[in-house]
Amino acid sequence: MSSFDLSTSRRTFLAASLTAAATAASAAQDRISLAAWSLNRSFRAGKWKNLELPKILTEKLGINALEYVNQYFENPTMGYLRRLKRACEQSGVTSVLIMVDDEDPMAGPDKKERMDAAVAHRKWVDAAHFLGCHAIRCNMRGGPQDWKQDRDLVQRAAESFGDLLNYAKGSGIKVVIENHGGSSSDPDVLASLMKTINNPNFGLLVDLGNWNKGDDQYEAVRKTLPWAKGISVKDVPGWDLEKKLRMCMDSGYHGFWGIESGARSVAASAPADEIFEAEVKAALAIKAVLERVVLKKG
Numbered sequence: 001m002s003s004f005d006l007s008t009s010r011r012t013f014l015a016a017s018l019t020a021a022a023t024a025a026s027a028a029q030d031r032i033s034l035a036a037w038s039l040n041r042s043f044r045a046g047k048w049k050n051l052e053l054p055k056i057l058t059e060k061l062g063i064n065a066l067e068y069v070n071q072y073f074e075n076p077t078m079g080y081l082r083r084l085k086r087a088c089e090q091s092g093v094t095s096v097l098i099m100v101d102d103e104d105p106m107a108g109p110d111k112k113e114r115m116d117a118a119v120a121h122r123k124w125v126d127a128a129h130f131l132g133c134h135a136i137r138c139n140m141r142g143g144p145q146d147w148k149q150d151r152d153l154v155q156r157a158a159e160s161f162g163d164l165l166n167y168a169k170g171s172g173i174k175v176v177i178e179n180h181g182g183s184s185s186d187p188d189v190l191a192s193l194m195k196t197i198n199n200p201n202f203g204l205l206v207d208l209g210n211w212n213k214g215d216d217q218y219e220a221v222r223k224t225l226p227w228a229k230g231i232s233v234k235d236v237p238g239w240d241l242e243k244k245l246r247m248c249m250d251s252g253y254h255g256f257w258g259i260e261s262g263a264r265s266v267a268a269s270a271p272a273d274e275i276f277e278a279e280v281k282a283a284l285a286i287k288a289v290l291e292r293v294v295l296k297k298g
Contacts, residue, residue, distance in 0.1 A: 030254050030255070030294055030295060031065050031094075031255075031257070032063055032256075032259065032287060032290050032291070032294075033063065033256045034057055034061060034065070034259050034283060035067040036050075036053060036068055036069045037069050038260055038261045038262060038279060039056075040262075041262070041263065041268065042272055042276035042279055045271075045272035045275055045276075046272055047272040047275070047276045049074065050068070050072040050073055050074060052087075053072075053087075054091035055091050057093055058092065058093065061284060061287065063259075063287065064091075064093050065094040065256060066094070066095055067097050067098075067099060067137075068095070068097070068099065068131075068133075070098055070099065070101060070102075070124055076123070078130075085130065085132070088131070095131040095132045096134065096135075097128065097133045097135040097136060097176070097205075098124050098128045098131075099136075100121060100124045100136050103117055103121050105117055106118065106121075106139065106140055106141065106157060106160045107143055107153055107157040107183070108142030109143055114142065114156060114159070115160060118160040118164045118167075121164050124136045125167060126171075129173050133173065134174060135173060135174040135176050136173060136175060137176050137205045138175060138177055139177070140157050140161075140180075140183065140184040140190075141182065141183075143156070143183065145182070147183035147186065148186075150183070153183055153189065158193060158196045158197050161175060161177075161197060162199075165197070165201060169201075173201075174202070174203060174229055175201060175202050176202070176203050176204055176205045177190065177193070178204070178207050181210065181212075182212070185211050186212065187211075187215075187219070187223035187224050188223070190204060191226075194227040202227075203227045203228065203229035204224050204229060204230075205229065205230040205231075205258075206225060206228045206232065207234060208221060208231065208234050208236075208241065208245075209236035209239070210234065218239075218244065221244055221247055222251075225248060225251040228251070228253050228255075229255070230256050230258060231248055231253065231255070233245070233290060234260045234261070235261070235285075241286075241289060242293055245257075249293075249294065257294055259286045259290070261282040261285070261286050262279065262282060263275065263279045265278065266278040
């Protein structure tokens with residue numbers, strides 16, 4: 001039972017929001033969403049709180065789909081989740097997914113620690129379901145730094161993610177992994193894990209820019225697109241973003257295109273308002289590319 005599930009059984013809790021989750025998933029026909037991480041520096045500077053995000057999206061960015069970051073949830077009680085859901089409804093914002101961090105290691109060598117991590121993710125499955133998301137985004141971390149020598153990596157990850165998928169079964173919530181550094185940014189490891197689990201509710205949030213140094217990013221995107229349940233749109237110097245977007249489109253992908261931008265040019269010591277405006281500007285720049293290339297506007 002999740003910590004915020006106060007008075008109802010988990011079965012009742014999931015059933016109550018199943019329709020909302022199905023609606024969010026079926027509505028995902030090439031829509032632009034914002035990954036809340038795009039505004040992480042202004043969040044840490046105290047500019048805004050999670051409950052204010054839906055209004056920020058519509059008023060500052062003209063975007064109506066949100067990818068949450070679990071670190072921004074002040075206290076995910078049922079009352080808090082109701083307020084967040086209400087804020088989305090009032091602003092006409094669709095809840096897409098929750099990016100889950102700091103609940104690792106899902107591929108660690110210690111089985112108890114690994115399975116504890118799988119259990120720790122469960123509360124985010126329930127929160128995502130209540131909010132009407134279609135997925136939670138997880139990390140695949142753990143094991144030796146040189147993952148290429150880690151023969152058991154995929155099997156360990158398959159065990160813990162399989163446990164989490166079993167928990168999420170019947171909820172309508174997908175479990176997706178983002179390429180997020182190390183072994184999780186190795187497209188061959190990801191492809192192997194996808195084939196090992198072979199579950200339609202398991203897939204990838206393909207981050208167009210988060211690949212290991214020295215890798216051919218176009219080839220990495222190509223290898224992972226068959227399992228894409230979402231695209232995290234990031235513009236990386238030296239690589240052609242439009243080419244990557246067209247690769248996604250040519251693969252037959254349709255769904256949410258999540259802007260994950262940033263404003264690194266602004267000093268961390270700058271005023272919160274200045275950081276925020278720079279982050280908004282960076283997000284709008286990627287939005288313009290998505291509107292032109294994917295949505296064919298203008």
